[in-house]
Amino acid sequence: MNAVVEEHHDHDHKPTGLGRWLFSTNHKDIGTMYLWFSFTMFFIGGALALVIRAELFQPGLQIVEPEFFNQLTTLHGLIMVFGVIMPAFVGLANWQLPMMIGAPDMALPRMNNWSFWLLPGAFGLLLASLVMSLMGMGSAPNFGWTFYAPLSTTYGPDSTDYFIFSVHLMGISSVMGAINVIATIMNLRAPGMTYMKMPIFVWTWFITAYLLIAVMPVLAGVVTMMLTDRNFGTSFFDAAGGGDPVMFQHVFWFFGHPEVYIMILPAFGIISSIVPTFSRKPLFGYSSMVYATASIAFLSFIVWAHHMFTTGMPVAGELFFMYATMLIAIPTGVKVFNWISTMWRGALTFETPMLFAIAFIFLFTMGGFTGLMLCIVPADFQYHDTYFVVAHFHYVLVTGAAFSIMAAVYFWLPKWTGNMYDEKLGKLHFWLTCISANVLFFPMHFVGLAGMPRRIPDYALQFAEFNQIATVGAFVFGFSQLIFLYVVIKCVKGGEKATDKVWEGAHGLEFDLPSPAPFHSYTTPPEVK
């Protein structure tokens, strides 16, 4: 043994001070940083949304200029997608994967830390453009989170170039994170843990990681073409030179649709962990869950143009993408069926994680149904770019993805901190969140069907009532999240001690570890039977 290894013996205690976080090679600390980053971004993105909703409280222009309104919707979308949902899932993966498969840490701990620290750099760039815009120095990105050409090429503000590189940094971060997840799962499973014995959360993340590695580089490619179109005279998205702005949409959505599944597959994994625990029954249809996840991932590569029905393509294309999209409903239906069957005749209790999980099952399914409406080509000609689409994706992303993240935090927080959270406040948070989310997003279906376009600061008079209801819901929703923040901080600080198993019906390696889980989860691999 050499010096480096020798030194190691007395370094096993947690590093202290700022260096613990800056130089971390520990999956739990890195997971914690991801989660707090996501939480911070959630409040920033949420604040932008509240300004949007305040402006939309009444018809006419009240609070912000239309130009600034566009920047708000753009940054709200970008922050929520890349700064909140994705980092939160990576944070959960960091905390849970090693514990669930019986490993000491992630496979590549230094790269893990780099994945995280790139995010503050990326979002620093993005948010700087917003701050500059507020100070009257130029405009922040204003072309929507989908940054279609030519809005983002010919007409994009100067800050677009910073945005492009910010996306590059996020992409590098995601790809490295995904590589780490794959290497961890393939290489660090405890002896005896075959693939088909892995918890579903591990499976869903495994597949998500492949999606990430496959599509984040395509996103990098599309922003690179934007960069050269803007600055070096290339004509990828310019028909005058033989290119095509429609090509931007194809390449973007080739990334974009798998991206929405990147934001929901880990959620499926979380729900598949929580529902059996509080039903005190094993998960119904484990292997069908695995196959359903894999088929959703596969299908997600061949449906992208359902975002482009009105952009136009040959009729055969419209039909292909319509039917392919409809197919996704089948594996998704399998999942919903399995969750419900798991609850059937179970000994159910309704602690906060379970409440969020059940709400997820109902409300995500709602979002799935509106998705099915949208994928019918002639119907989408009516719905496209209206608030109906906004309603659809907020059901799948807020009451879907975000609810699953909240459920996961309540579910695993006692394992992480060793303390139980305040159940009363948790329930209060749940009910306020669940009701206000519906008050916020449900009316959007109606105004959308009636024809209210999305991304518009002003609207026709007849949409006023529904918009007012939505705005009230938005503010209740937004401020309810402060309860969540309070519950989390309170739980981190102390509280009733959690048992090792935490929940009566809990299963899985992580619940064999003490609460709070030791700094290095497993130093010798556990035996899995």
Next chain:
Amino acid sequence: MSTASHGEYYIPEPSKWPIIGTVALTTSVIGTVNTIHAGEMSYLLPVGLLMVAYLFFGWFGSVIDESMAGNYNTQVDKSFRLGMMWFIFSEVMFFAAFFGALFYARTFSVPWLGGAGNNASTHEFLWPAFEAIWPVLTNPDNAKIIAPREAMGAMGLPAINTAILLTSSVTVTWAHHALRAGNRTHLNLGLGLTVLLGCVFLVLQVEEYIYAYNELGLTMDSGIYGSTFFMLTGFHGFHVTMGTTMLLVILIRCLKGHFTADNHFGFEAVAWYWHFVDVVWLGLFIFVYWI
């Protein structure tokens, strides 16, 4: 071998490199944008790139030290292998985006602009004079975007470059066999040749670019043909540069006596990367130059 404090596992000590990497990359990208916007070099760009170089030498250097000290067990080795494999896959997808753009332009946007499918009126009302021929030597709006006078032929320099890269794949494999057989002379020779071939490829590529700009009028801003040409060959050339640098590092390590017949992940990773660069070039040669 393993560290006692983590049982059978190896976990690296806290490391400063990730945070240095973040500062380096963020500085570089801000420097790049500032340079583009100002039209003159922003000092942040060289500072950032220097930090990136420091990062690579420092980080990989410390990994090499740990590896030479025998800290890594087979499990770590496998993690590294998986990491490199999936990194290469991500690179494949990066190129796929640009190949996708090329195929899209060739099969859809250019024919459509010429009136194919149900696009007769597009053609009629936008640029009726435009003829859909690949390579595009008259752009739809040729007054705004001046097309190249001539296309790049496949059979001159590009064919030679193809031969060079294919040969370099052979030499690197030869070196690998030599390493496994314990023949250090052949190892060093094979690697040295590979590095040399990589450099020759790059020099010829620069020649070709000069020729394209000066003689053919084939430039980045000469329409979709030039856009796809330079995007694909440019990123490929960048990857050859990276690959050659990596091979050079491996060569130096070999000369120092690093690697053994059955423990040489660093060598293999770079060899994989080199083969990947080679395969991408074959795609380029066929679809960009040839057909």
